[in-house]
Amino acid sequence: MQPDGELRGDGVHVGGDARQRFYDSRGYGRPLGGNAISLTPLEAAHLLFRGDLGAVTVDGETLGFEAFFVHAAAAGDRFAVRFLVYSDLRDRGFYLSPTREGWPGHNRQGGADADFIVYERGASPPDGAIAHRLRVVGERESIPAAGIDGTTLAIVDEESDLTYFETQTADPTGGTDYDPPADLAGVLLEDRVVVWDAPAGLYDRGFYGRPLSGRAATIDGALQLSLLEAAYLAERGSLRLDETLALAGTTDDANGAGDEADDAEGTADAIRRRGRTVEGDRFARRLRTYTDLRERAIVPKTGFKFGADFRTYLDVETVEDLPHSEHLVRVIEPDHAFVPRELSLDVRLAGGVRKRMVFALTDASSIDYRSVARITP
Incomplete structure (x- = not known):
């Protein structure tokens, strides 16, 4: 009994x-x-x-x-x-x-x-x-991003199915060893910068930008940089905007830098202003994350195809021998609260392409990383 x-x-x-x-x-x-x-x-x-x-x-x-x-x-x-x-x-x-x-x-x-x-x-x-x-x-509750560190989440959906997620503080580090040259000159276009005579190593070893290339191309060495890449290089003193390279009649509108672009500080400011124009406040947070990842010897590239801000490569020696990218990174504000469906979508997509999902919590002045993965207890 x-x-x-x-x-x-x-x-x-x-x-x-x-x-x-x-x-x-x-x-x-x-x-x-x-x-x-x-x-x-x-x-x-x-x-x-x-x-x-x-x-x-x-x-x-x-x-x-x-x-x-x-x-x-x-x-x-x-x-x-x-x-x-x-x-x-x-x-x-x-x-x-x-x-x-x-x-x-x-x-x-x-x-x-x-x-x-x-x-x-x-x-x-x-x-x-x-x-x-x-x-x-x-499923209909919210999850504060700042509070998920070290907790296993058990999410119960509307049909009472269970999904488990492991969360932890991430401290990503890479082994990419490349210092960009200090004499790059580029042109600021609407939402990117073109370096017309980029050294081969900038792309081949540093994995910056994307070459302007094709079977019928007559220009060699032209490299398109994203605004994030260009801002980072300018802040390092490696890139300046050269007005003489801009198309006639587009100096103020297309390049948008004026005389202040003659030095690295002016170049960086001009590119950041353009970033805020095309992307708003998110640009500063994404630039903060991009900069931090580069300083950790990690190469961040766009994660657009995966619905993220970045995909990352921890150890790049040459683009020809490029390793598989390890993480998808999404940039969020520290007070962001996840909807469980949003979290599940991000993590499921990352797992489906053999990557780990990482969230960068940043207000453009500080940054913390949270790693999330689906588990079976």
Whole structure:
């Protein structure tokens, strides 16, 4: 015969041999002294669901699983979606502790905004090795980007299917060793810069820009730079805008730099202004990210084909022997909140093209990276 429980305050009291039966052997609840334990309503519902608990008395009424589930769900706290995740992980062989005050593991969140501590298989509360600090999210909830570091997200969609995402702080580093020359001269067009006589290494080894080339081309060495690439090179003192190279009659409108482009600072300012004109405030954030990645010896290239800001190459020796790009990077503001569907789309696409999804949280003055990948616990 299975034991019964009684709802007392915010916990379900179970007596008899409950400690040995549920806590010591299977990691449910918290000890109360002697052999009694207290279960969270979620734990109690799961034991009712499995038939390991007979019933729960609530205000003098004896409730089976269905009635108790409805009662607990009415109290809120995302009970239904949390129950789905709890049951799924229990079925996968994990012990879990709710991150509730007084329950085993509640003080082991490590700063994460977690619903459960999930222990490694074979480990149990309260001191077992931790596999996941798990946060449960419904499909229509929002997820603050700044708060996902180190948390495993369990997203429950409208049909009660579960998807798990691993999140962590990223510290990307590369091994690309190329210093651009300091005497590049270019022309600022509407949304890019052309360097007419670029040294071969700028593209072949630094992977800057894209050559103007073709079977019938008569011009050799012309290289188109994005505004981000051009701004970065100008800020390094490698690029200046040369008015003498601009088309006649387009000096002010097309080049947009004037006399101030004669020096690197003026060039950089002119290109940044053009970037703000064509892209708004996002340009400064994307430039901050581009610059940081280059300073980490990583080559960022456009991620447009993948719906991202950048794809990245960690170790470029020559473009002819280009390695596979490792990451997709999307630039977001630090206070950005993900919609789960948005997060799922980004991560699924990155995984589909054998890359890892990285989000760059930046306000154009500071930057932090978060890496997200889909996992199967």
